[in-house]
Amino acid sequence: MKIVFMGTxxxxxxxxxxxxxxxxxxxxxxTKEPKPAGQHLCMKYSPVYxxxxxxxxxxxxxxxxxNPEAVEAFQNLDADLGVVCAYGLILPQVxxxxxxxxxxxxxxxxxxxxxxxxxxxxxxxxGDIQTGITIMKMDAGIDTGDILSQEKVDITPNMTGxxxxxxxxxxxxxxxxxxxxxxxxxxKQPEEGIYAKKLSDEDMFLDWNMSADQVCNAIRAFAPYxxxxxxxxxxxxxxxxxxxxxxxxxxxxxxxxxxxxxxxLLIACGKNAVRIxxxxxxxxAKQSAHDFLNGTVVAKGTYLLGLDAIKIPKTP
Numbered sequence: 001m002k003i004v005f006m007g008t009x010x011x012x013x014x015x016x017x018x019x020x021x022x023x024x025x026x027x028x029x030x031t032k033e034p035k036p037a038g039q040h041l042c043m044k045y046s047p048v049y050x051x052x053x054x055x056x057x058x059x060x061x062x063x064x065x066x067n068p069e070a071v072e073a074f075q076n077l078d079a080d081l082g083v084v085c086a087y088g089l090i091l092p093q094v095x096x097x098x099x100x101x102x103x104x105x106x107x108x109x110x111x112x113x114x115x116x117x118x119x120x121x122x123x124x125x126x127g128d129i130q131t132g133i134t135i136m137k138m139d140a141g142i143d144t145g146d147i148l149s150q151e152k153v154d155i156t157p158n159m160t161g162x163x164x165x166x167x168x169x170x171x172x173x174x175x176x177x178x179x180x181x182x183x184x185x186x187x188k189q190p191e192e193g194i195y196a197k198k199l200s201d202e203d204m205f206l207d208w209n210m211s212a213d214q215v216c217n218a219i220r221a222f223a224p225y226x227x228x229x230x231x232x233x234x235x236x237x238x239x240x241x242x243x244x245x246x247x248x249x250x251x252x253x254x255x256x257x258x259x260x261x262x263x264x265l266l267i268a269c270g271k272n273a274v275r276i277x278x279x280x281x282x283x284x285a286k287q288s289a290h291d292f293l294n295g296t297v298v299a300k301g302t303y304l305l306g307l308d309a310i311k312i313p314k315t316p
Contacts, residue, residue, distance in 0.1 A: 001180070004079040004099065006030040008046045011165060012085035014173035015106055016051055019083065022177055026057050027077045032088050033061035065095050074098055083176065084138060093140050103138045104179070106172040108165075110134060110150055112193030115143035120168065121161050121203075122196040124221035127213070130154055131164070133172045135179045137186050144193070146186030149179040160223040160244075199226065205307040206230050208258035212248045212272035219243050227280075230258070231305040232298070237282055241304070244286060245278035258309075260302040265289045267304060 001024045005016050008031045019026060029052035037044040045053070052059050062070040075098045082103035084091070096103045109119035111134040116122075123131045132152040139145040151171055155164065206215065206228045219228045227242035255261055255268035265276040280286040281296075 001025065002027045002078065002080045004028050004030065004074070004077055004082045005048075005052075005085075006082060006087040006089075006091075006103075007048045007085040008032045008088045009086050010047045011108070011169045011172075012087075012106075013047050013051055014169050015083065015085050015176055016048060018173040018177050020051075020055055020057075024180075026052075026055075027079055028058045028060055028074075030060045030062070030074075030087065030089075033063060062089075065089065065092055071095065071098075081180070085172065091138065096138050096140070104148065104176070105134075105136045105138050105143070105145070106176055107134045107136055107143055108168045108172065109196070110152060111136060111143055111147060112190050114196040115193045116196040117198035119196040120164050121199065121221040122194075124155060124159065124161055124164065125218050127217050128155055131168070133168055133175050135172075135175055136189075142195070144189055144191075146188055148184050148186055149175055149182070151175050159220065161221045162224045202307060204229050205310050206243065207307040208267070208304070209270040209308065212250075212269040212274050215269050215274050216246050216248050219246055231310075232296075233302065233305075235305060235310065240282040242280045242286075243276055243278075244280065246274035246276050249273045249275055256303070258304050258306050260298055260300055260304070263293075263298060263300050265293065265298055 003019060003024050003026055005019060005026055007016060029048065031046045031048040034043045034045045034049065036042065049059060065071055071094055074095055079099040081101045082099040084103050085106040091103065109123060110132045114122055130152055132150055134150045135148045136143065136145045137148055153167055153171065203222060204226050206218065222228050223244045229240055229242050232239045232241055249266060249272060251273050253261060253268050253273065257268050257270050259268050260266065261268055261273055266273050267276065276289050278286060278288055279292055
């Protein structure tokens with residue numbers, strides 16, 4: 001089968017590798033264009049680009065499909081199937097219709113739940129106990145196409161967004177190959193669904209006004225990236241702390257959320273409290289709460305500045 005693969009980040013790499021190993025003909029790989037990054041502005045190539053280059057596959061990096069040249073180049077590939085996995089560009093209908101079997105998307109949720117850009121983080125943040133992978137035939141909507149196959153996975157109580165990302169990445173690659181082989185009849189998706197909004201600057205900062213369970217879910221969802229942050233004492237880059245792991249503590253209190261209830265990093269939430277177990281100060285290595293407290297005093301009554309104390313610039 002002649003396949004065009006379209007993807008960009010680490011999440012898409014196992015799927016491309018599976019297709020390469022399967023013996024299907026990869027006629028082209030589409031990925032986001034490389035950009036200068038770092039202190040010396042060296043060109044940064046996406047993980048999918050690097051894998052495609054290693055395997056001598058044709059690579060395309062169009063900025064858009066709004067110009068006729070990009071559309072024609074895609075159509076001339078005469079592909080049987082387009083496989084899309086976290087590509088990063090909007091695909092117009094003319095592109096979706098070009099391969100003989102259309103374009104299939106590997107989506108990291110059990111559609112119609114969590115359509116959109118950040119399904120992994122939003123599932124954990126919401127306290128879902130199960131998620132999975134959907135292989136979907138794409139249409140012009142946002143993750144609204146017909147469902148071809150699905151596979152479920154449990155979200156365990158301590159699972160982080162990073163851990164779930166890796167599980168679903170591998171699962172998506174396996175399910176894609178199974179679906180290509182089985183060629184199942186598509187099932188129409190329900191119109192109702194939940195949208196997983198993309199990550200914003202607000203998502204980087206912790207809202208202590210939530211319940212302790214919600215705070216714990218939010219920290220797990222965004223660990224290790226981008227990480228939930230607070231400031232110790234004052235808003236200053238040296239005082240920024242990423243929190244990676246907490247324990248929920250059932251305790252009644254009349255303390256302002258975000259305030260230390262003791263000197264061992266027990267922090268009041270809107271309901272109950274959390275004890276911080278793992279954290280990272282700006283410019284330092286990740287460490288346990290015990291090691292952190294050996295070098296930093298966080299006295300009872302200390303306020304850890306969260307989302308309510310930080311002014312997030314509005315996107316114009």
